[in-house]
Amino acid sequence: MLGFRLIAFLIFYASVYCENFNEELLIKDLGHGYTAFHFNFAATTSESVFHSKHYNILPKPIIQILKKYDVDEFHLSISRGIWDERWGSNFISVSPSGAELWACVDQSWFKLTHALSGLFCASLNRLSTNEHFASPIHSYKPSGVPKFSRVSKEVRYSQLPGEALCSENLTPWTKYLPCKAFSGLGSLLRSTSLFKSNYNTMTIGVRRVCLDLECHEIGLELMETLTVVFDRSLLFAKRTSPWSIRSILGSEFKGFCDAANTSRVFILASYEDMNIPLDNKLKVDCLDNRVLAAYSTKDLSTQFISFPFKTSGKKSSPEHSPLVSATKHITGSGSVRGGVKVFLTSRADFNLKIVYFDLIPWYTQVFFSSLKIYGLDPKTQNKTEITPKFHVANYLPTLELVEKGGEAVSVCRGMKESCTRQASVGPPRFPGRCPRDDT
Structure with missing residues (x-):
């Protein structure tokens, strides 16, 4: 025992x-x-x-x-x-x-x-x-x-x-x-x-x-x-x-x-x-x-929690900004003039490989023909258009067309790691979401 x-x-x-x-x-x-x-x-x-x-x-x-x-x-x-x-x-x-x-x-x-x-x-x-x-x-x-x-x-x-x-x-x-x-x-x-x-x-x-x-x-x-x-x-x-x-x-x-x-x-x-x-x-x-x-x-002493810190409250310096930042804005309204703008800012003095991922709501229809990508030089402020490369990943039906027997194509892009579906029998009212984003 x-x-x-x-x-x-x-x-x-x-x-x-x-x-x-x-x-x-x-x-x-x-x-x-x-x-x-x-x-x-x-x-x-x-x-x-x-x-x-x-x-x-x-x-x-x-x-x-x-x-x-x-x-x-x-x-x-x-x-x-x-x-x-x-x-x-x-x-x-x-x-x-x-x-x-x-x-x-x-x-x-x-x-x-x-x-x-x-x-x-x-x-x-x-x-x-x-x-x-x-x-x-x-x-x-x-x-x-x-x-x-x-x-x-x-x-x-x-x-x-x-x-x-x-x-x-x-x-x-x-x-x-x-x-x-x-x-x-x-x-x-x-x-x-x-x-x-x-x-x-x-x-x-x-x-x-x-x-x-x-x-x-x-x-x-x-x-x-x-x-x-x-x-x-x-x-x-x-x-x-x-x-x-x-x-x-x-x-x-x-x-x-x-x-x-x-x-x-x-x-x-x-x-x-x-x-x-x-x-x-x-x-x-x-x-x-x-x-x-x-x-x-x-x-720790009991006075530590009550110790009075004193700072000047000055504005922060640009050199303390993060190395990479991303902001996204909604532009316009409706399906005709509405849009999304995304700004990716790199403050590094060397090349970086960035993967951008965005989860698009399933009820939002995205037109890839309107996608434009620009590169902005911070010194000269010159804007250069970048041509995106699309790759067809797989074919999946949209949520609306599953019961109708329709077929939709899932399109993915390298820079923005998300997908949308474009119906082959007309644009669906609810394009759904892409469960896989293989490129």
């Missing part, structure tokens, strides 16, 4: 030892009187958790979704507002306004969207139908361990622009943190203050990662991030008024999260000077000029 208990204890200890949780808070002054907070929570565990009924770090509902629906990887984001390119590069990949979901799943896309809809109190179940998702080939690829035998070959992508981020989405998202909002950096998340921001985006994603350098052992990584940007002119009398973490987030730090291996706060460098707290600073690599100071939450 003693030997059995010892073996059981060793198995339990090994399963706990393989689990890891780290949390970070990045603070940066963006110029123009804007301040950004980026929360990053990462949990990893061995894949042996699939064969267990008890979970320590990773939330049980997420593991159940991966097991039941055979999902290899998924990424969900819900955003409100638009990231201004004057703020520079985002902390993570910029997500479109509304809900965005992409996953590596074969047959259970319908069930996955409904399950996530229930977990995060969002209308993600509307993304389950054929009209609302596409299967990109060149743009969205699995970010987990490559060449893994169980990874699905099917990547499905969908958007729901009208889905706004609110406290109903943030509450369940917070509950999947090991310490929830009771301690650690999660205790700084107060919905009444967070939604006073000009921009906020919440993400959660699961993927497979290597647990050792040789990648002999595969594990699961759960990543949760929250990015909020505040306009201090709306919170204080002036943009130059001193501000603190407490005055903006409106909450107190409730101590170190015992489940965390590391819990740190980073103050990132900006183009203007900013005073920083000097007590209990961690050593920062001198080669990394992006970080002004780093602190461990285990050693």
Whole structure:
């Protein structure tokens, strides 16, 4: 009996030892009187958790979704507002306004969207139908361990622009943190203050990662991030008024999260000077000029949250703009004069290969004969027309012509990775969407 208990204890200890949780808070002054907070929570565990009924770090509902629906990887984001390119590069990949979901799943896309809809109190179940998702080939690829035998070959992508981020989405998202909002950096998340921001985006994603350098052992990584940007002119009398973490987030730090291996706060460098707290600073690599100071939450004093930061609120410099940016505008109105303009801007002094992906609503009819592509030289302002190359990928019926027995051609283009359908028996009223965009 003693030997059995010892073996059981060793198995339990090994399963706990393989689990890891780290949390970070990045603070940066963006110029123009804007301040950004980026929360990053990462949990990893061995894949042996699939064969267990008890979970320590990773939330049980997420593991159940991966097991039941055979999902290899998924990424969900819900955003409100638009990231201004004057703020520079985002902390993570910029997500479109509304809900965005992409996953590596074969047959259970319908069930996955409904399950996530229930977990995060969002209308993600509307993304389950054929009209609302596409299967990109060149743009969205699995970010987990490559060449893994169980990874699905099917990547499905969908958007729901009208889905706004609110406290109903943030509450369940917070509950999947090991310490929830009771301690650690999660205790700084107060919905009444967070939604006073000009921009906020919440993400959660699961993927497979290597647990050792040789990648002999595969594990699961759960990543949760929250990015909020505040306009201090709306919170204080002036943009130059001193501000603190407490005055903006409106909450107190409730101590170190015992489940965390590391819990740190980073103050990132900006183009203007900013005073920083000097007590209990961690050593920062001198080669990394992006970080002004780093602190461990285990050693933070009670005065840190109330420390008054002072910045001048100057306008940001063009040199802090992102390397590549994209904007899209609607022009005109109706099916005759209506159109879409997309601007891709590269600030690099070297050549870049860019894949542009755009999910066109299924009810929108696109006329490829009107497509025009121009290249603009920023120095001379000379505009050069570029002739696009079209490739017929496959033949698929439109949603309207399926029952009529008609046939439609699916046309894809290299620069804009999306498809539309042109009926061979006349233009359909509802051209549908292209499920595959092979080129």
